[in-house]
Amino acid sequence: MNPQAARTYGHHIAGEIVSSDSVIQRVAPGSGQGVATFAEGTQLDAQRAIEAARRAFDTGGWPQRGGIDRARLLNCWADLIEADKERLARIDAEEVGKPIRFARGDLEGVVTLTRYAASLALQIHGETFTDAGPSKMGLVLREPVGVAGLIVPWNFPALIFSQKVPFALAAGCTVVVKPSEFTSGSALELVRLAEKAGIPAGVINVVTGYGNPVAETIVTSPDVDIVSFTGSTETGRKVIRNSADTIKRVAVELGGKAANIVFDDADLDAAVDGVVFGIFFNNGECCVSHPRLLVQDTIADEFVRRVTEATRRLVFGDPLDDATDVGPLIHPGHYQKVESLVRQGIEEGATVMTGGVPAEGNGSYFPPTVLEGVGRNATLFREEIFGPVLTVTRFRSLDEAVELANSTQYGLGNSVWSKDIDRCMSVGRKLKSGVVFVNTTIDGQPQYPFGGYKQSGYGREMGKYGLEEYTAVKTLSIHLGAREKVMSK
Numbered sequence: 001m002n003p004q005a006a007r008t009y010g011h012h013i014a015g016e017i018v019s020s021d022s023v024i025q026r027v028a029p030g031s032g033q034g035v036a037t038f039a040e041g042t043q044l045d046a047q048r049a050i051e052a053a054r055r056a057f058d059t060g061g062w063p064q065r066g067g068i069d070r071a072r073l074l075n076c077w078a079d080l081i082e083a084d085k086e087r088l089a090r091i092d093a094e095e096v097g098k099p100i101r102f103a104r105g106d107l108e109g110v111v112t113l114t115r116y117a118a119s120l121a122l123q124i125h126g127e128t129f130t131d132a133g134p135s136k137m138g139l140v141l142r143e144p145v146g147v148a149g150l151i152v153p154w155n156f157p158a159l160i161f162s163q164k165v166p167f168a169l170a171a172g173c174t175v176v177v178k179p180s181e182f183t184s185g186s187a188l189e190l191v192r193l194a195e196k197a198g199i200p201a202g203v204i205n206v207v208t209g210y211g212n213p214v215a216e217t218i219v220t221s222p223d224v225d226i227v228s229f230t231g232s233t234e235t236g237r238k239v240i241r242n243s244a245d246t247i248k249r250v251a252v253e254l255g256g257k258a259a260n261i262v263f264d265d266a267d268l269d270a271a272v273d274g275v276v277f278g279i280f281f282n283n284g285e286c287c288v289s290h291p292r293l294l295v296q297d298t299i300a301d302e303f304v305r306r307v308t309e310a311t312r313r314l315v316f317g318d319p320l321d322d323a324t325d326v327g328p329l330i331h332p333g334h335y336q337k338v339e340s341l342v343r344q345g346i347e348e349g350a351t352v353m354t355g356g357v358p359a360e361g362n363g364s365y366f367p368p369t370v371l372e373g374v375g376r377n378a379t380l381f382r383e384e385i386f387g388p389v390l391t392v393t394r395f396r397s398l399d400e401a402v403e404l405a406n407s408t409q410y411g412l413g414n415s416v417w418s419k420d421i422d423r424c425m426s427v428g429r430k431l432k433s434g435v436v437f438v439n440t441t442i443d444g445q446p447q448y449p450f451g452g453y454k455q456s457g458y459g460r461e462m463g464k465y466g467l468e469e470y471t472a473v474k475t476l477s478i479h480l481g482a483r484e485k486v487m488s489k
Contacts, residue, residue, distance in 0.1 A: 015201025029097030030328030041209030056202035117166035144172030146225030154180035251459025256412030411453030
């Protein structure tokens with residue numbers, strides 16, 4: 001790996017770069033080379049950022065700007081991101097360990113999301129009721145909620161930042177962003193570009209550091225009106241509990257355990273590619289990755305063989321190499337978690353088709369792995385692995401496939417592969433997940449809402465629903481003309 005010179009960052013609060021007495025050193029996964037230094041935020045840093053966002057909302061005029069003006073600024077921001085996307089992609093590739101070509105795809109998504117959010121700023125509207133009688137009228141308004149606290153995970157630092165921030169700004173909110181302590185670089189670079197584009201200082205504030213105290217301060221603050229959190233289900237529960245005292249709105253996008261369901265009439269070439277992409281994209285560190293392959297028993301032997309061969313052909317190594325398909329995991333502790341779950345799966349009877357636990361320590365590099373014969377009661381079938389590990393389970397009937405797919409606490413996404421559109425629609429309607437991909441995998445668009453069922457969370461990002469999360473509905477009940485007395489005459 002040949003990273004850029006290590007970058008040094010402070011917090012970004014009210015347009016100013018704010019240093020800290022304590023810092024977090026980030027090393028590139030796999031190589032151990034230092035790539036960035038982030039300020040370690042305190043409760044006071046977080047509170048200052050909240051106060052800056054509060055001022056920008058209450059007296060700074062951002063909510064009062066017309067949709068055309070907000071859209072113009074968001075599009076200017078998108079232009080600057082597009083011009084700088086190669087540098088930003090490299091930052092995410094270095095800090096996350098994701099292959100550079102996928103990081104480039106993330107930044108293309110950032111540009112598209114920002115432009116789409118800009119278009120939504122022109123489409124905020126309510127309703128008018130004129131059927132209440134000759135002297136009555138009702139107006140339903142959509143107004144910005146206020147200050148949004150946005151907590152971004154480490155696996156898609158720039159992309160998930162942009163699933164939140166542009167939509168909140170388009171709605172008229174101001175924001176405080178807490179990126180992951182592992183991958184804060186792109187968030188800080190993006191806020192600089194936002195202010196260069198003309199978005200006023202204080203509208204976007206970024207505080208780096210650990211969940212305790214930074215995220216906890218954001219979640220518990222009475223001056224934060226809404227929290228949007230993306231991360232693990234365990235941490236999501238804590239966010240929900242900590243928000244209770246202030247009864248603020250919370251949207252959470254949490255863990256997943258998606259399945260690729262492959263029927264015997266599927267286009268097997270397309271399904272093999274989709275299954276391999278669905279688990280090994282982003283090193284398997286993706287909330288909507290598909291770690292479970294459910295394959296119909298009549299084609300299972302051939303299909304698993306083809307998936308195994310395709311997995312063995314993947315290029316595994318340096319994330320800054322354009323040829324790399326799978327890079328290192330985010331940090332050694334996460335590697336140990338993945339390794340432990342794979343060992344347990346093998347002990348419980350799974351057969352290693354390729355990959356598996358390396359004979360010797362390999363830093364943060366875990367090989368792309370396929371495990372056959374994983375039953376519905378196995379730990380690997382139930383628990384989120386969040387790594388490059390695919391489990392294979394066979395089914396006989398449509399009903400069994402649906403039952404297996406739904407037999408998890410999660411409900412973020414699933415995929416269905418069949419040439420029979422009636423079968424696809426029937427299965428899609430029965431699956432308990434917020435997204436169902438049909439003859440494709442992890443193939444969203446900015447206009448499609450994204451979010452979960454069950455313990456994968458609630459609330460939606462992207463699409464018009466992603467903007468509506470940051471709005472509040474207000475009713476104006478209007479009386480026209482003289483009003484007849486209803487109390488004393």
